[in-house]
Amino acid sequence: MSDLPHNFQTDTLAKILPVDALTVRLYDRADELTTDAAKITQRYLQNLLTQQETARVILATGNSQIEFLSKLVNLGEIDWSRIVFFHLDEYLGIDANHPASFRRYLCERVEEKVHPAAFHYIDGDTVQPLAECDRYTKLLLSQPIDLCCLGMGGNGHLAFNEPSVADFQDPDYIKLVKLELSTRQQQVNQGYFNNIAAVPQYAFTLTIPAICLAHKIFCFALGKHKAQAVQQSLEGAIATSCPATILRSQAQATLFLDADSASLLGKSKVKS
Template sequence: MSSLPHNFQTDTLAKIFPVDALTVRLYDRTDELTTDAAKIAQRYLQNLLTQQDTATVILATGNSQIDFLSKLVNLGEIDWSRIVFFHLDEYLGINANHPASFRRYLRERVEQKVNPAAFHYIEGDTVQPLAECDRYTKLLLSQPIDLCCLGLGGNGHLAFNEPSVADFQDPHYIKLVKLELSTRQQQVNQGYFTNIEVVPQYAFTLTIPAICLAQKIFCFAPGKHKAKAVQQMLEKVVSPAIPASVLRDQRETALFLDADSANLLSQSKVKS
């Protein structure tokens, strides 16, 4: 086994193995996954704040993040007043109080609980979406990004970088994209919308290069419904056709799996 990035080494019972530059952490149960990920993130942020004034974190939404964010917030021992947050994506045309708004999700689960130094939100209901892209790009580039936490989409997307629009060399850091039908249906399946007709067709997303700006990346992919995407991400060629496969080129990156999401991986891939 190749050596692991320093902050990914723990006393956990996780099975840990590399796929190219990526560190894969495999757990028997999802609760073990989220507990360990929260502890790793806590230690990483604590260590950063002994070396620098602030730390900058990009957060994601979705069901894969709920337990992780709750545990990270409840662990404590992080000076949240020195943490600056961004987020990955937001629907076009949705206001910040809409039940499916990613701003609302993160405001209620994170910002209101920890009172960070700042939480920079993508204004999904702006009347000037291109100007909003410019504004958010300037904010993103105004300081290093220390950590990005995100989930793996069922079709292999990261944020809203769908296979149809993902670009590993994208010249933009945030852009508007049209959502694929499968992604819109996923939002219905997860309970964020009542039916597909009311799911917005367009969204803002941080691009692949923006995600890869982060010094460290955590990607969460628990559950049987992610097994096919995990298999393609780890076993097929690195390509924009499988956007998440780009993480195999990012050394300071961990993919967190449970037994269900790893059940289609070849045994030669899952090393002891």
């Protein structure tokens, strides 16, 4: 950890670093990160449910979420019957049973295990995608979102807000976007598709303003393949060229890093 800034503060598992309005939590190992993040989420939801009847949570998919979601579900002591779930994004044109469907991922890992009050999924294989955007927008805006959990992409994207389509002032809350080649290749690299031709070219995504509406944002970046995006996000200019930089303007956001994803911090100044 010698290359990291000196103003990290020691916590039980994490070192804490404020970066603008954002709180960064750094862990030596990924398993420590996911364990602590699950406990923090559990306590946050437990506390919410002492103050309000239901809590509304947006969940994400991808490899960064698997262990976190598993540990959160296994912790228990949350009244899941009072939790309403949403999800961040979904491919256009694949059904809910497709092996790479985000609906299937979340249904198998969360809904079927905890039986929440509701799980509102984006209908990826709808024949009316614009109407689906309208439907989901109304659900998102019907009551406040208490928590959004998500990962950071290798090019700094949040959900499917790629640098080419990210808009910090987006008037929409969910939209259709064309996926960048690097993101489609990442889905192949992570084993969700056999080859890049099988990866859909378009997807639904919650927009940056929709993510930032959440009262709490927990973002995860694990592994050396995320190190460059993490460095750009924390040391570069806040700009749509690296969408995750917007987190630095969000006081309700926490970024969870392991030693690998934080390995480039402080080593060279990112140019804006």
